[in-house]
Amino acid sequence: MSRSAHPAGPRYADVLPEGHYTAPPADLNALDPRVWSRTVGRRAEDGVVTVGGIGVDRLAEEFGTPAYFLDEDDFRARCRAWRDAFGTEADVFYAGKAFLSRAVVRWLHEEGLNLDVCSAGELATALAAGMPAERIALHGNNKSPEEITRAVEAGVGRIVLDSFQEIVRVAHIAERLGKRQRVQIRVTVGVEAHTHEFIATAHEDQKFGLALVGGQAAEAVRRALKLDGLELIGIHSHIGSQIFDTSGFEVAAHRVVGLLKEIRDEHGVELPEIDLGGGLGIAYTSDDDPREPHEIARALNDIVTRECAAAGLAVPRLSVEPGRAIVGPTAFTLYEVGTTKELPGLRTYVSVDGGMSDNIRTALYDAEYSVALVSRTSTAEPMLSRVVGKHCESGDIVVRDAFLPADVAPGDLLAVPATGAYCRSMASNYNHALRPPVVAVKDGAARVIVRRETEEDLFRLDVG
Numbered sequence: 001m002s003r004s005a006h007p008a009g010p011r012y013a014d015v016l017p018e019g020h021y022t023a024p025p026a027d028l029n030a031l032d033p034r035v036w037s038r039t040v041g042r043r044a045e046d047g048v049v050t051v052g053g054i055g056v057d058r059l060a061e062e063f064g065t066p067a068y069f070l071d072e073d074d075f076r077a078r079c080r081a082w083r084d085a086f087g088t089e090a091d092v093f094y095a096g097k098a099f100l101s102r103a104v105v106r107w108l109h110e111e112g113l114n115l116d117v118c119s120a121g122e123l124a125t126a127l128a129a130g131m132p133a134e135r136i137a138l139h140g141n142n143k144s145p146e147e148i149t150r151a152v153e154a155g156v157g158r159i160v161l162d163s164f165q166e167i168v169r170v171a172h173i174a175e176r177l178g179k180r181q182r183v184q185i186r187v188t189v190g191v192e193a194h195t196h197e198f199i200a201t202a203h204e205d206q207k208f209g210l211a212l213v214g215g216q217a218a219e220a221v222r223r224a225l226k227l228d229g230l231e232l233i234g235i236h237s238h239i240g241s242q243i244f245d246t247s248g249f250e251v252a253a254h255r256v257v258g259l260l261k262e263i264r265d266e267h268g269v270e271l272p273e274i275d276l277g278g279g280l281g282i283a284y285t286s287d288d289d290p291r292e293p294h295e296i297a298r299a300l301n302d303i304v305t306r307e308c309a310a311a312g313l314a315v316p317r318l319s320v321e322p323g324r325a326i327v328g329p330t331a332f333t334l335y336e337v338g339t340t341k342e343l344p345g346l347r348t349y350v351s352v353d354g355g356m357s358d359n360i361r362t363a364l365y366d367a368e369y370s371v372a373l374v375s376r377t378s379t380a381e382p383m384l385s386r387v388v389g390k391h392c393e394s395g396d397i398v399v400r401d402a403f404l405p406a407d408v409a410p411g412d413l414l415a416v417p418a419t420g421a422y423c424r425s426m427a428s429n430y431n432h433a434l435r436p437p438v439v440a441v442k443d444g445a446a447r448v449i450v451r452r453e454t455e456e457d458l459f460r461l462d463v464g
């Protein structure tokens with residue numbers, strides 16, 4: 001395709017979708033440090049982007065594409081930032097659903113974080129990698145009796161109860177095992193979090209939690225307090241995901257403390273803990289402006305302390321459950337360009353060797369991502385592009401709107417930053433795609449922590 005078919009100038013103006021880029025960035029070779037985490041992406045003198053000091057060209061040769069590359073030091077630094085921000089008077093539970101592997105569990109353990117799991121598989125991974133059971137919380141709106149039994153037997157630190165049936169189910173299982181299980185009750189506080197509908201979880205009309213409004217949460221507390229198999233230690237609220245604004249958390253904290261006060265007044269019991277969930281947003285594009293852990297910690301501590309003082313309650317132990325904010329920025333996905341297709345006057349479709357099977361978030365939530373040419377620099381003019389995958393689906397879009405240099409061609413490597421959370425963990429085998437590996441990079445060395453799937457893996461499931 002002739003590159004001269006892309007004259008420079010204002011031709012983009014007619015086709016730019018509203019709310020997206022208004023102009024190409026001044027320098028297409030620059031990597032915005034807000035989106036490209038501190039150590040994750042640096043461009044070396046030869047123009048090749050490096051992670052942990054290793055060039056992406058070398059990484060692609062050794063590990064293939066598509067692949068996720070994760071900076072272990074960055075991950076650990078983020079764990080420490082959260083732990084230090086909340087201090088010893090609070091607990092940070094990493095939300096394993098964002099991305100979990102046994103190496104990650106070991107890092108979390110070493111950095112002093114706890115772990116939130118929401119399935120038997122995540123629980124098994126946590127235990128197999130040596131996370132002490134008392135530092136694990138089990139979540140889920142429909143935990144099976146088997147999952148509950150495994151968790152109680154293992155001695156998990158808490159189970160977060162999500163329905164009336166589950167209150168009884170967990171109590172019975174604990175009694176049968178001769179145990180008293182520490183539990184929290186998940187409540188929906190009625191906050192409309194400013195995020196995509198599918199990832200907002202605190203409005204009443206959805207599947208998670210028991211509503212404060214109408215008294216279901218208070219009734220759940222009443223029932224839980226009566227059961228010998230349960231030790232009710234607190235109230236849990238999670239308002240949603242990819243949220244930038246602390247005001248939703250403040251409203252949630254206010255309402256949760258309100259429930260603690262009601263509980264004290266009705267039962268004469270002061271519950272010792274509250275968990276305000278996860279949900280802190282990260283920068284996927286230069287337009288995103290996330291809060292730092294210490295800002296979140298200060299806002300949450302202030303509001304809980306203030307509300308408790310007003311209610312005459314002792315300040316409960318606080319916990320939070322960040323997933324995306326820890327692992328999201330620590331990784332990028334590396335792809336190789338296979339084809340380009342120019343639609344004159346509209347945009348150029350750049351097809352890479354992955355797609356919705358390794359990143360479903362664009363198709364599912366209209367998520368916005370950035371992308372950069374990382375195997376070289378270019379002085380070519382900006383070209384309005386759509387980075388798409390290789391699946392049989394026109395919605396198979398990785399990056400909806402991006403400017404790439406107009407000379408991008410087959411064989412070039414593109415990287416999509418901030419893919420550490422909810423990409424590998426939500427990856428699929430659609431079209432029998434083989435899920436990509438996760439490669440951890442540290443001190444100039446790279447090692448596979450989750451290997452690439454093989455056709456044998458597919459055949460092992462397909463038993464004929």
Ligand SMILES: Cc1ncc(COP(=O)(O)O)c(C=O)c1O
Nearest residue numbers: 095238241278279321322323324
């Ligand atoms: C109960 C609970 N805690 C924590 C999280 C982690 O959220 P995030 O990765 O947005 O921090 C989630 C997912 O949204 C969740 O459902």
Ligand SMILES: N[C@@H](CCCC[NH3+])C(=O)O
Nearest residue numbers: 097199241242361421422
């Ligand atoms: N999977 C979602 C977030 C929901 C997390 C679980 N409650 C995402 O990619 O943004």
